[in-house]
Structures are given as structure tokens and as C-alpha cells.
Amino acid sequence: MSWRRFTPLAVLLMLGLLLAACTAPAPTSGQAGASAQPAAASATGGNQKLIWSVEGVNELPGLDPANPQNAQSIQAINLIFGGLVKLDAQLNVVPDGAEKWEVSEDGKTYTFTIREGLKFADGTPVTAGDFAASINRALQPETASYGAAFQLGHVVGAADVAAGTTKEASGVEVIDDRTLKITTDDNVPYFLAQLTYPVTFVVPFQAIEKDGAAWTEKAFGTGPFQVKEWQHNQKLILEPNPNYWAGTPGVAEVELPFFADSETAYQLYRTDGLDIMGSQQNPIPSARVPEVKDSPEFKTVASFAVRYVGFNNKLAPFDSVDVRRAFAMAVDKETLANAVLNGAVGATDRILPPAFAGSQLPIQGLAFDPAAAKAELVKAGYTADNPFPQVTFTYGAEGDNERVATFLQQQWKENLGVDVVLQPLELATFSKSMDTTYLTPADGLQFYLSIWGADYPDPQNFVSQQLRSDSPNNNGHFENADFDKLAKEADTFIGTAEDRLKLYNQAEQIAVDNVGWLPLYVPQFSVLIKPYVQGIVPTGQGLVIPDWTVVTGRSSQ
Amino acid sequence: MSQLIGRRLLSLVFVIFSITFLTFIVGYLAPGDPILVMMGPRRDPVLYASLRHQYGLDLPWFQQYFNYVGGLLHGDLGVSYRYQGRSVNDILGNGVGVSIFLGMMALVLSLLIGIPTGILASLRQNSWFDRTSMITMLALFSIPTFVMIPILRAFNYFVLYKNGLPSLPPAGWGTPAHWVMPVIVLAAVNMGYMARLTRSSMLETLQQDYIRTAHAKGLPQRQVVTVHALRNALLPIVTVIGPSLAFVVTGSFVVESLFAIPGVGFIGVQAIGQRDYPVIQGTTVVLAVAVVLMNLVTDILYTVLDPRIKAAG
Numbered sequence: 100m101s102w103r104r105f106t107p108l109a110v111l112l113m114l115g116l117l118l119a120a121c122t123a124p125a126p127t128s129g130q131a132g133a134s135a136q137p138a139a140a141s142a143t144g145g146n147q148k149l150i151w152s153v154e155g156v157n158e159l160p161g162l163d164p165a166n167p168q169n170a171q172s173i174q175a176i177n178l179i180f181g182g183l184v185k186l187d188a189q190l191n192v193v194p195d196g197a198e199k200w201e202v203s204e205d206g207k208t209y210t211f212t213i214r215e216g217l218k219f220a221d222g223t224p225v226t227a228g229d230f231a232a233s234i235n236r237a238l239q240p241e242t243a244s245y246g247a248a249f250q251l252g253h254v255v256g257a258a259d260v261a262a263g264t265t266k267e268a269s270g271v272e273v274i275d276d277r278t279l280k281i282t283t284d285d286n287v288p289y290f291l292a293q294l295t296y297p298v299t300f301v302v303p304f305q306a307i308e309k310d311g312a313a314w315t316e317k318a319f320g321t322g323p324f325q326v327k328e329w330q331h332n333q334k335l336i337l338e339p340n341p342n343y344w345a346g347t348p349g350v351a352e353v354e355l356p357f358f359a360d361s362e363t364a365y366q367l368y369r370t371d372g373l374d375i376m377g378s379q380q381n382p383i384p385s386a387r388v389p390e391v392k393d394s395p396e397f398k399t400v401a402s403f404a405v406r407y408v409g410f411n412n413k414l415a416p417f418d419s420v421d422v423r424r425a426f427a428m429a430v431d432k433e434t435l436a437n438a439v440l441n442g443a444v445g446a447t448d449r450i451l452p453p454a455f456a457g458s459q460l461p462i463q464g465l466a467f468d469p470a471a472a473k474a475e476l477v478k479a480g481y482t483a484d485n486p487f488p489q490v491t492f493t494y495g496a497e498g499d500n501e502r503v504a505t506f507l508q509q510q511w512k513e514n515l516g517v518d519v520v521l522q523p524l525e526l527a528t529f530s531k532s533m534d535t536t537y538l539t540p541a542d543g544l545q546f547y548l549s550i551w552g553a554d555y556p557d558p559q560n561f562v563s564q565q566l567r568s569d570s571p572n573n574n575g576h577f578e579n580a581d582f583d584k585l586a587k588e589a590d591t592f593i594g595t596a597e598d599r600l601k602l603y604n605q606a607e608q609i610a611v612d613n614v615g616w617l618p619l620y621v622p623q624f625s626v627l628i629k630p631y632v633q634g635i636v637p638t639g640q641g642l643v644i645p646d647w648t649v650v651t652g653r654s655s656q
Numbered sequence: 657m658s659q660l661i662g663r664r665l666l667s668l669v670f671v672i673f674s675i676t677f678l679t680f681i682v683g684y685l686a687p688g689d690p691i692l693v694m695m696g697p698r699r700d701p702v703l704y705a706s707l708r709h710q711y712g713l714d715l716p717w718f719q720q721y722f723n724y725v726g727g728l729l730h731g732d733l734g735v736s737y738r739y740q741g742r743s744v745n746d747i748l749g750n751g752v753g754v755s756i757f758l759g760m761m762a763l764v765l766s767l768l769i770g771i772p773t774g775i776l777a778s779l780r781q782n783s784w785f786d787r788t789s790m791i792t793m794l795a796l797f798s799i800p801t802f803v804m805i806p807i808l809r810a811f812n813y814f815v816l817y818k819n820g821l822p823s824l825p826p827a828g829w830g831t832p833a834h835w836v837m838p839v840i841v842l843a844a845v846n847m848g849y850m851a852r853l854t855r856s857s858m859l860e861t862l863q864q865d866y867i868r869t870a871h872a873k874g875l876p877q878r879q880v881v882t883v884h885a886l887r888n889a890l891l892p893i894v895t896v897i898g899p900s901l902a903f904v905v906t907g908s909f910v911v912e913s914l915f916a917i918p919g920v921g922f923i924g925v926q927a928i929g930q931r932d933y934p935v936i937q938g939t940t941v942v943l944a945v946a947v948v949l950m951n952l953v954t955d956i957l958y959t960v961l962d963p964r965i966k967a968a969g
Contacts, residue, residue: 157913157922161740168694168740240706245695248703262702312741331750332918333829358827359913359922366809366826367916370817527688527931534692537699571699 148352149632149652150374152367154381157359158332162315164300165237166244170380170641173297175335175355180300180320183211183230183279184291188636188645190456190556192291196225196301196321196344197279206286206593211279218342219303220319227279230301231271235260237298238268247298250554253283253290286591288599289557296554323348323647333357348647349634352655362387368627374653377626379404379552379641385443385499391627401445401453402624403639404552405561408492408507408617409575413540416488421479423614426546427465428472429514430507436620439506440499444620450561450607452621454639457558460604462611464618469514476515487515493522494548495529503619504548537574549574550622556640558603563590566615577615582606629653657959661952668948675944676728676937680721683933690737690931711737724937733941734934738927744938751920752905752942754829755912758919759904761835762842763897770847771893774854779881781859790852797848801910804841812837827916838915842908846900853892861889887961894961898954902946906939 153159153171160168164180167173183197194200197211217225237247238260248261255270270282283290301321306314319325321344324337334356339348356373358364361381368376377383379402383391391397408426410417417423432446448464451457481487492508494500501523508519524532529547536543551572553560563586564570568578589602610616626637634650636643644650691707708714712723727734733744773793777786809826816823828834861867862885870880907921920939927935958965 157916157918157926158739160738163740166740168738240710243707243710245703245707248700258702261706263706315740330918331747332923333916356828356916358916359926360916363827363914363916366813367828370813370823370826372825372828525688526929527693530692530696531688534689534699 146655147350147652148354148655149350149650150354150356150372152364152373152376153335153355153357154361154364154376154378155359157357159335159357162318162326162329163242164297164302164320165233165242165247167246167297170378171357174378174641175337176297176300177322178324178337178353179318179322179326180297180302181322182294182297182300184294186292186295186556186640186643188638188643190638190640190643192295196230200291206288207283209281209283209290210274211281213277213279214344215277217321217344219305219321220325220340220342221303221305222342223303223305225301225321226276227273228276229304230279230299231267231273232304233301234271234299235267236302239263239266244298246296250293250296250298253285253287253293255282255284286593288590288592288596289555289559292555292557324353327352343647345646346648349650350652353652365627371629374629374632375626375635375642377624379622379624382443382622383625383627385441388441388443388625394627396627396629397625398628398637399623399625400637401621401639402552403452403455403556404550405447405450405452405616405621406444406503406548406550406619408546408619409549410546410577410614410617411536411540411543412576412578414543414545416479416481416490417546419479420613421475422481422487423617424465424612425472425475425479425515426511427614427617428468428475430510430617430619431467431514432619433467435503435506439502440620443625444622447618447621448611449618450565450610450616451558452553452561452639455553455558455561456556457562457600457603457607460600462604462608464611465614472515476517487517489518489520490545491520491522492546492548493524493529493532493544495526496523497526500548507548533574537571537576540576546575553640558600558607559590562586562603562607562610566610575615577610577613579609579613579615582609582613582615585609657956660955664948664952664955668945671944671948672728672941673725675940676724677721679937679940680724680933681717683931683936684717684720686931688931690933693930694737724934728941733938736932736935738930738932738935744934747923747935748920748938748942751907751918751923754917755907755919755921756904758835758838758842758911758917759901759907761839763846763900763904765839765843766846766850767897769843770850771854771890773847774851775858775881775886775889777851778855778858778862779877786855790855793848793851795848796844797852799844801841801845801908802914804844805837805911805914808837808841827914829915829917834915834917838911838917841911849896850893853896854889857892858885858889861885864888891958891961894954894957898950899947901953902943902950905946906943 153174156169156171159172159175161172162175162179164176167176181195183195184192185195187193196214196217198214200209200211202209213225213227213230219225234251234254236242237244238251238257240261240263248257251257254268256265256268257270259265260268272280274280303319306319316329317326319340323340323343323345325340326335327338328336330336334354337353337355339351362384364373364376365384365387367373410423412418432448436442436444436446445453449462476487492504494504504521504523508521511517511519532544533547533549551561551565564572566573566577566582567586568576568583585602585606589599589606592599592602624637624639624641626642628635632652634644634646636645691704691711691713695704712720724734733748735741735743736747739747773789777789780786812824812826824833824836867880867885870884906924907919909921909925911917912919912921923935924939927939
């Protein structure tokens with residue numbers, strides 16, 4: 100019997116098996132690099148572990164707090180690093196690395212006292228010099244940080260460091276090992292809130308010098324945890340920081356697996372593979388919400404973000420406030436929120452999201468009123484003899500935007516009789532055209548769908564940041580003299596918090612009356628948390644853990 | 657033979673240059689900007705200019721390309737724009753290994769089931785076996801992966817997990833239990849195609865004169881099929897497997913993202929949306945190399961299977 104007849108199949112099979120064997124997955128271990136990180140104490144915090152999913156990416160772009168590229172990175176960075184201050188469950192600024200601080204009379208000088216005995220996870224003491232060096236590093240152009248120049252923009256000298264003309268910001272001064280003085284260019288009431296952002300976190304220079312760019316593979320800082328192992332494209336495993344100033348965390352390990360797809364994360368949650376799932380940027384899949392919303396594990400809170408329609412105020416026809424008001428009053432937001440988006444969002448008529456600082460003062464929004472909308476259009480000069488031109492509504496092709504845009508198009512047709520052409524764009528192309536709209540409005544979009552989420556819990560971040568005529572985020576170039584005056588006054592206000600909020604409220608009312616934005620809805624931040632997990636608080640800004648020592652997880656047996 | 661190999665490897669160099677150049681030009685001219693993508697809604701012209709400089713994006717296009725090729729000749733695929741400080745070699749290296757492993761297992765499974773099914777169906781043409789198996793194979797071929805995955809998952813959850821039976825993990829990578837569902841999904845499509853291709857190819861081969869001669873000589877059916885018909889019938893399969901093996905290197909975007917498998921498929925596609933040019937370039941280079949090499953292997957296999965085909969290169 101000749102064996103040659105088996106040759107073809109045999110060759111194919113052997114080839115296949117050979118290649119499979121040669122490329123069998125390598126044992127998934129983290130980088131075996133020399134590192135300044137200490138061995139973690141064993142089984143502190145009991146034998147509990149927390150598996151907390153990171154959704155929307157299959158890999159973290161980086162763990163360097165000076166350059167937090169997306170919300171997922173920030174989720175991990177907040178567990179590993181610490182700064183001068185942080186937020187508590189009510190989103191107030193509370194001490195972290197700095198145990199106390201003093202603010203000068205004119206509100207421009209902050210003197211921080213660094214905690215006594217504060218150490219990095221490897222035991223190296225942390226000094227005020229380390230904080231200063233970390234801030235300067237974040238600003239230096241070599242670090243290529245996308246957010247530092249903005250978040251630290253009020254620090255005197257920050258712009259010079261970012262431009263590369265100097266290495267150290269003149270407004271950051273080390274008085275002694277435990278005292279740090281920061282000077283701002285103006286009285287900025289929300290400056291402390293800006294310091295809760297990762298760019299100001301202190302980084303271990305001893306590790307950076309030793310390992311160069313690879314120091315983040317075994318990242319550590321002054322946060323509750325440090326990196327035990329980073330399995331690229333799979334998960335990040337954290338172990339407790341033995342020198343954490345606030346006490347040993349209640350869990351001995353935190354595992355952060357990455358899921359590009361939220362549905363996959365959900366599947367794993369319901370087969371007990373995860374303890375926490377869902378995040379602000381990647382919520383529980385809306386198709387799954389009906390089946391979980393009655394469960395005690397489902398927690399939902401309005402997030403600090405507003406989806407809105409923005410207008411190019413420099414281009415006809417939206418340069419007319421009457422036209423913008425017409426468009427605003429022709430949209431039935433309740434139907435949008437409840438019928439089109441299945442109640443997963445809350446309709447809104449104002450700039451500030453609910454439960455946000457300043458939102459306790461009411462606003463009179465533009466109610467849904469087709470008759471009044473048509474009247475506004477007539478007032479703007481568009482009648483049967485001078486019909487309203489066709490306009491193009493642009494949006495990024497992701498998530499529910501398609502549904503929202505289609506609904507809006509239909510509303511404007513039905514209630515105003517205008518023709519709107521939809522233009523969905525791929526995300527990178529959309530962000531480019533938004534940029535063009537800012538830089539050269541004549542070539543820009545006419546009106547667009549956008550969303551704004553809070554960077555820090557202060558009304559400046561919504562009202563002024565988005566709508567002041569000199570703000571770089573005012574893509575549509577909304578300009579109103581009264582609004583600018585009030586917003587500028589509030590931004591640098593010296594006085595009581597109540598009076599400051601009143602100023603923002605007045606400014607917000609003007610913005611709403613003149614349609615700086617057409618606010619549509621506020622997304623809900625929904626998470627699933629297993630019942631045995633304690634100490635995690637969902638807030639509009641995301642999940643906040645005020646005290647790691649009381650956090651519990653699953654038994655890691 | 658060595659001439660063939662030599663010539664092919666030379667063409668590989670040419671192919672890589674053309675592909676990287678084309679990808680580079682398309683990326684350069686396409687709308688969208690990696691710096692803007694990363695900056696998100698922030699706007700800061702000073703920062704924008706500084707970042708462009710840091711990433712070398714303000715250099716003229718030919719210089720950027722020249723720098724890239726220089727690195728390529730040293731085997732350095734550059735550093736990713738998106739993943740801080742990580743080299744493209746590193747990002748793709750881990751991922752390609754996983755994708756190849758998954759792809760090979762799926763390919764082997766699809767061949768093990770697909771080819772015998774096709775052969776049997778062709779031998780029993782128009783029988784109930786032929787009809788039902790071909791309809792099943794067509795179904796497997798037609799059902800998209802993102803439909804099959806929820807079906808398998810639902811089965812896994814409602815039938816196995818809920819009833820306390822041993823079930824598979826719905827996602828992840830690391831243990832053999834994690835391999836089962838992704839391999840089934842990936843193999844299903846290929847299996848359907850292989851079976852139908854084998855069947856039609858066998859049918860055509862069995863019509864040949866030499867088969868009739870073999871029967872006339874009195875050879876048993878089994879010997880006719882395996883000794884005479886099979887090798888010729890498998891030639892089209894080999895033609896198809898070549899590129900399939902090559903594309904295994906890019907992984908399957910859908911399967912990898914839905915099963916949270918750390919392969920290169922998701923990274924490759926995501927890099928496009930984020931304009932992470934070094935990763936996009938790296939993926940195309942790896943794929944080009946794989947395709948050229950696999951074509952070479954296929955051609956060599958031809959000469960093994962069918963001595964009439966000379967290795968003329």
C-alpha cells in the first residue's frame with residue numbers, strides 16, 4: 100500500500116499543526132524588566148479581589164498620568180497614582196498628597212503642605228520637589244501630553260514650559276521639602292478642582308530614570324495600588340501599595356480586564372466573571388438595560404454630560420438668533436428621550452447637567468412649541484416668498500447619533516417645514532471638520548451634533564468653557580456681549596460661592612435664550628455592581644471610591 | 657526550485673516598498689489627523705504645533721516616508737502614536753502570535769471537517785447525504801460571525817450555565833476552554849466554503865478520462881479516489897488555503913473584539929479610526945510579507961502535488 104496518496108492531506112495538516120505549534124501563545128507574563136518596584140506584602144486586605152472591567156478599548160494607551168489619553172486610562176491611573184488633592188463622594192475637593200492648603204487673599208496663591216511621611220510604593224519619600232517636578236514634566240513638550248497645557252493653563256509660567264522656552268514654570272515654587280507654592284494668573288475659583296486631574300499627579304522619577312519609557316510597565320505612585328502585571332491587550336493586574344497613606348485597601352488585588360465590546364463585558368458579568376461593569380463612556384448596552392434595571396445590582400445616576408446641537412454662528416442662516424430659537428423650539432425632547440432612546444437618557448433644556456454645581460438655581464428653557472417656532476422663523480425674515488434654505492446637519496457616526504439625527508431631521512421638517520440634509524462622518528473626519536469650523540468658520544459645518552462632558556465639577560467648565568467668545572472650545576463662535584461680561588466676572592469672582600453661582604445662572608439664562616447650544620439630553624451613567632462589593636459610589640463624574648479601606652470584593656480562593 | 661524561491665523573495669522587497677508607499681500616501685492625504693483625534697474636544701494651537709513636531713508630522717512627506725523606510729530596513733516598525741512609547745513591533749508581535757494560533761486552529765478544524773465532507777458528498781452525488789450536507793455547509797458559510805456568536809453564547813448561557821452544567825467562559829483568552837467558541841465560529845465559515853469547493857472539484861476530477869481508465873482496470877473505488885482523484889481535486893483547495901493562511905495574520909476583527917482575544921485584528925482596525933499610522937503601516941507590512949510567503953509555499957505545494965507543474969517561478 101503506497102502512502103503517497105496521503106501526501107496532500109498530510110502536508111496540509113502538518114503545515115497547519117507546525118505553524119500552530121510554533122506560534123502557540125507565549126505564557127502571558129508581564130515585561131520582565133528591572134524595576135524599582137518592591138515586592139508586595141502578601142494577602143494584606145484579606146483574600147479579596149475585585150474584577151473591574153475596562154470597556155471600549157482592548158488595550159490602555161498608556162499609564163503615564165502626565166498624558167492620560169482617554170477615560171479608560173484615567174480609570175487605571177486613579178488607582179495607581181495620587182496628586183495633591185482628590186474628589187470625595189459628593190465631588191468636593193479633599194486632601195490627598197497634600198494634607199492642607201492655604202489660599203491667599205487675592206485668590207492667586209496656593210500654599211500646600213505635603214503630608215508627613217508620604218512615600219511612593221517603593222518606599223522613597225515624596226517631597227514637594229517631586230510634585231513640582233511632576234507638574235513641570237507634564238507641561239514639557241517632550242512628554243507630548245494632550246491635556247496638561249489646558250488643565251494647568253492657569254499656573255503662571257505654564258505656557259512658557261509648554262512652548263519649550265523654559266523647563267520650569269515660574270508659578271510653581273518649592274519652599275521646602277514639605278511646602279509647595281503655586282501661583283495662578285488670576286483668581287480662579289475652580290483651580291483646586293482642576294488639580295484633581297491626573298496631569299498633576301506625582302510620578303516616581305527614580306523609576307523613570309531607571310527604566311525610561313518602559314517605567315509604566317510596572318507603574319507605581321502614591322495611589323492605593325501599584326501595577327503587579329500588565330498583560331497587554333488583555334488585562335491590568337494591580338496589587339496594594341504597601342505605603343499608601345490612607346491605609347491598606349480592603350482588597351488584595353484588582354484586576355482590570357479590557358473589553359472592546361460592552362456586550363462581551365456584560366456576558367462575563369452575568370456568568371460571574373466580573374464584579375463591576377459599565378462606565379460613563381461605555382455604558383451598559385441599551386438593549387440590556389430593560390432586563391437589568393430592576394436588579395439591585397443596577398445603579399444609575401445622571402452623568403455630567405450634555406448632548407447638544409451646536410450652530411455655526413458666523414455663517415448664514417444660523418448667525419440669526421431667531422433662526423436658532425426656531426430650531427430649538429421645534430424639537431420635542433421628551434419624545435426623543437423616552438421613545439427614541441428608550442428612557443436611557445433625560446431630556447434637558449439647559450446647559451448645566453442635573454445635580455451639577457450651580458444647577459440648583461433654575462433656568463427658564465425654551466419649551467417645545469411648534470407655533471412659536473414658526474413665528475420665530477417668520478421674524479427672521481423667512482416666509483413663503485423667501486423660503487428657508489436647505490441646511491446640512493453633521494454628526495459623528497457612532498452609537499445612537501444616527502437615530503437622534505434622523506429624529507431631529509423629522510422634527511424640523513414636521514414642525515418647521517425646513518429641509519435638513521444629514522451628513523454622518525467618520526469620527527476622525529468629524530473631529531477634523533469641527534476643528535475647521537473653529538479655525539475658518541466660513542468653510543465649516545452649518546450645525547452639528549456634539550456632546551460635552553465635565554472635566555471637573557464646576558460650572559465654569561460648561562458655561563464659560565463652551566460659550567465664552569474667547570474660549571478655544573467654542574467651536575460655533577457663539578458671541579453675546581452680556582453673556583461674556585457675566586461669564587468673565589464669574590470666572591474670576593472673589594466672593595461667596597452663592598454669589599458666584601448666581602452670576603453663572605444669569606449667564607446660562609442668556610445662553611439658553613440666545614441658543615448658544617440647543618441642549619438635547621443628559622446620558623445616564625449606569626453600572627452593574629455585584630452585591631458583595633462595598634465602598635464604590637456612582638456619581639455624575641464616574642465611580643468614586645472615597646475610602647479604599649472599606650472596599651470589599653470577591654473571595655479570591 | 658531555488659530560482660523560484662530566490663525570485664519570489666526579491667519580489668517581496670518590491671512588494672513591501674510599494675505597499676508601504678501606497679499606504680503612507682493614502683494615510684497622508686486622507687482627512688483626519690492623529691493629533692486632533694487624541695486632543696479630542698480640546699483646542700490649543702500651540703500644543704497642536706508642538707505635538708505635531710514631537711511626532712515628526714510637520715516634516716515634508718518624503719522625509720517622513722524616508723525616515724520610515726530607514727527604520728523598516730532595520731526591522732524597526734516605529735513607535736505607535738496611540739500607545740505611549742510602545743513600539744509597533746511590540747504591539748503587533750504579541751497580537752500576531754495569538755491571531756495566527758487562533759487562525760491556524762480554525763483552519764485545521766475547517767479542513768478536517770470540510771474536506772472529507774466534500775469528498776463524501778461528491779461520491780454520493782445527489783444522495784440525501786449530499787443534499788443535506790451541502791445545505792448545512794452553505795448555511796455555515798452564509799451566517800455572519802456576529803450572528804453566530806450570540807447564538808453560541810446564548811446556548812452556552814441558557815442551556816449549560818443556567819443548568820449548572822460545565823460551560824465555557826463567554827470571553828477571554830488563556831485556557832483551552834477559551835479556545836472552543838472562537839475556533840468554532842472562525843472554522844464554520846471556512847468549513848462551508850472548503851466543503852463545497854472540494855465537492856465541486858472532486859466532481860470535476862471524477863469526470864476525467866484517467867478515472868474511467870482506473871475503473872476499467874478494476875481498481876477498487878477507494879483506491880481510485882485516494883490515489884488518483886484526490887491529489888488533483890485538492891489543487892483548488894491549495895490555491896485557496898494560501899491566501900487564507902496569509903490573512904490569518906490579520907486576525908478576525910469581529911471574533912477578537914467580541915471574545916476579548918488579544919489578537920491583532922482589533923488593533924489593526926482600530927488603528928485606522930485613530931489614524932495611528934505606524935500601526936497601520938506595520939499591519940500592512942506584516943500582511944504583505946505573509947501573503948507573498950504563503951503564495952510561495954502554495955506554489956511549492958503545487959509542484960509536490962502535481963508533477964506536471966514545473967517550478968518555473
